[in-house]
Amino acid sequence: MTFRVGLIGCGRISNIYLRNCARFDGIEIVACASLDIEESRAKAAQYGVAKACVPEDIFADPEIDAVLNLTIPDTQYDISRQALEAGKHVHSEKPFVTDLEDGRALLALGRESGLLVGNAPDTFLGGRRQTVRKLLDSGVIGAPTGV
Amino acid sequence: MLNVALVGAGSIGQIHAGNISRNDRCRLAAICDADIDRAEGLASKHGSRATTLNECLGPGIDAVIIASSTSSHGAVAETCLAEGKPFLCEKPLAGDLTEGIRLATEAKTSGLTCGLALNRRFAAEFRDLRAAIRGDAIGSVETILIISRSAAPPDPSFIRTSGGLFGEKGSHFFDLACWLTDDTPEELLACGSVLIDPGYAAVNEVDTAKVTLKMCSGAQVMCDFSWRAAYGQDERIEVHGSKGLLQNLQQPVQLYRTLSGTGLHHGGPTPDWRDRFAETYKAELDQFLTALETGDLGDVAQLQDGLRAQCLANAAYQSVRENRVVLISADDWHI
Numbered sequence: 109m110t111f112r113v114g115l116i117g118c119g120r121i122s123n124i125y126l127r128n129c130a131r132f133d134g135i136e137i138v139a140c141a142s143l144d145i146e147e148s149r150a151k152a153a154q155y156g157v158a159k160a161c162v163p164e165d166i167f168a169d170p171e172i173d174a175v176l177n178l179t180i181p182d183t184q185y186d187i188s189r190q191a192l193e194a195g196k197h198v199h200s201e202k203p204f205v206t207d208l209e210d211g212r213a214l215l216a217l218g219r220e221s222g223l224l225v226g227n228a229p230d231t232f233l234g235g236r237r238q239t240v241r242k243l244l245d246s247g248v249i250g251a252p253t254g255v
Numbered sequence: 256m257l258n259v260a261l262v263g264a265g266s267i268g269q270i271h272a273g274n275i276s277r278n279d280r281c282r283l284a285a286i287c288d289a290d291i292d293r294a295e296g297l298a299s300k301h302g303s304r305a306t307t308l309n310e311c312l313g314p315g316i317d318a319v320i321i322a323s324s325t326s327s328h329g330a331v332a333e334t335c336l337a338e339g340k341p342f343l344c345e346k347p348l349a350g351d352l353t354e355g356i357r358l359a360t361e362a363k364t365s366g367l368t369c370g371l372a373l374n375r376r377f378a379a380e381f382r383d384l385r386a387a388i389r390g391d392a393i394g395s396v397e398t399i400l401i402i403s404r405s406a407a408p409p410d411p412s413f414i415r416t417s418g419g420l421f422g423e424k425g426s427h428f429f430d431l432a433c434w435l436t437d438d439t440p441e442e443l444l445a446c447g448s449v450l451i452d453p454g455y456a457a458v459n460e461v462d463t464a465k466v467t468l469k470m471c472s473g474a475q476v477m478c479d480f481s482w483r484a485a486y487g488q489d490e491r492i493e494v495h496g497s498k499g500l501l502q503n504l505q506q507p508v509q510l511y512r513t514l515s516g517t518g519l520h521h522g523g524p525t526p527d528w529r530d531r532f533a534e535t536y537k538a539e540l541d542q543f544l545t546a547l548e549t550g551d552l553g554d555v556a557q558l559q560d561g562l563r564a565q566c567l568a569n570a571a572y573q574s575v576r577e578n579r580v581v582l583i584s585a586d587d588w589h590i
Binding site: 249250251253254 | 448450451463465479481483485
């Protein structure tokens, strides 16, 4: 099964996601959206994404399982909330939200709806940090006293 | 040939005794210690004589090295001043900072050549950093990272009578930060934990700490102190400037990783501070002997530098205790 993702926010960071997602089986960016439809089209053409649209089209698309929210800090909350309300999982860039209460509300909404809510940073998943964690877990240096 | 007397025949005294007797510009004229057997043992080893403190400060003695127990430094220094003897004193000049300020002021008035032993200044690797900074190799200094972890933790009962983590260890590096940058701190924030031995907590000590200094220039110094390094004495300094980065060449420690990716391995002897800094005591003594002739201490720390380091150590304890930033004023240590 391939997990179908709708990307919202076609700025600079979207290039990294579009490049990297192409390397993974089981996940496919099927649409990219921006408030500016011209920007959506340009990004879709550049990476061979099937659909270029505006955010509302992503929320309305029953074929889309998850939203990748790469918008600016001020719109992160609204986009994530609409995605969850539309029954889609969400992963967003940092900051998650700009207001702590908004963040709590999103997590509650995700829990109630049985949807996953994820957020950057995710650099700890990289090879170097995973190696460090593996070594720490194996006890080679004993209990860490500082980082 | 200068006649040097040594007060204190403990671990540091033994290092000084060897260096004084090997230096061809001076002779080890006399040794005293509260433990007369210990003084006699050390004297016979170096062809010197064990005697009383009074005789150590008697006629014919040109200078005194004070390496007795920490709590006795102030009284010995005071006697040296009364007898008109120049001295090089292990840190601190006196256990109490106010007392230290009084003695340093008296020493200044006397015109005697008196220095404080902050031997890290004589480590070639740290001297190179200072020369590079002064030579504008990295532009203006913005951040200094200091790591000092000891090969073996001192006994908690000893640490109670010495300066503790911030006095015994920290003062070296607080001084180095100032000496490297020709700058002085205006703020200090410290965070401490007991992770090695609960015995430290019992004597109101910490064994692991981070201390941040904000210098008057705005440059920041971050110190990472620990009484333990299972892989050997670890002392590293990194200086970040507007134009580049300086790092001291860390002597190899016995920790390595295999390229086959099977993990980290440890083997061989672990160097301690005696191994790593043996040369610094020799160089410091030599500079002090020169100072006796010229009146210029050079890189030997002035008593006032020691007061500053002690003031910062006190501030670090205060910061840990009160969980807050402590403001540092030059009025607290300047004489």
